[in-house]
Every structure is written in structure tokens, then in C-alpha cells.
């Protein structure tokens with residue numbers, strides 16, 4: 864009888880435990896892994912910084928979307944059945 868164990872690793876961003884398959888490792892520092900949710904968060908932060916450095920019409924549009932998103936979350940509307948999935952969809956597709 865074989866026992867299968869799933870190794871757990873800690874996300875270096877949020878500190879939660881995840882299965883190895885649910886982490887993304889850094890190229891030059893494979894000891895560092897972040898979960899998918901934190902990877903999306905870091906992507907969003909990087910895009911925000913990039914937009915601040917190179918202002919364009921698209922950057923202003925993304926900033927407006929980010930501001931709206933933050934406003935919705937501040938009011939707790941992201942927990943509503945329809946709004947939450949829409950915000951997650953925007954997160955996945957916002958350049």
C-alpha cells in the first residue's frame with residue numbers, strides 16, 4: 864500500500880500554505896514561490912508602476928479601471944454574487 868503525500872510550500876507573498884503545483888517559482892531564485900493570487904497581485908502592481916512611468920491614453924484608462932476597482936472593494940461590493948466574478952475577470956484580462 865502506497866501513501867501519497869502532497870508537499871506543502873509557503874507563498875513568499877501572503878504566507879499561506881499551498882501545494883507545489885499551485886505556486887509559481889522565480890527564475891533566478893527558485894526557492895521563492897508565490898501563489899497564483901499573489902502572482903496576479905504582483906502583475907497588477909507592476910503594470911500600475913509601469914503606467915505611472917509611461918503615461919498614455921491606455922495607461923489612463925487602466926488607472927481609471929484600477930480606481931473603480933478599489934472603490935468597489937472599499938465598499939465591499941466585490942462580495943456580491945455578480946460583481947466579484949466580474950472584477951476577477953477584469954483582473955485576468957486587464958493589460
Ligand SMILES: [Zn+2]
Nearest residue numbers: 874877898901
Ligand atoms: Zn500568496
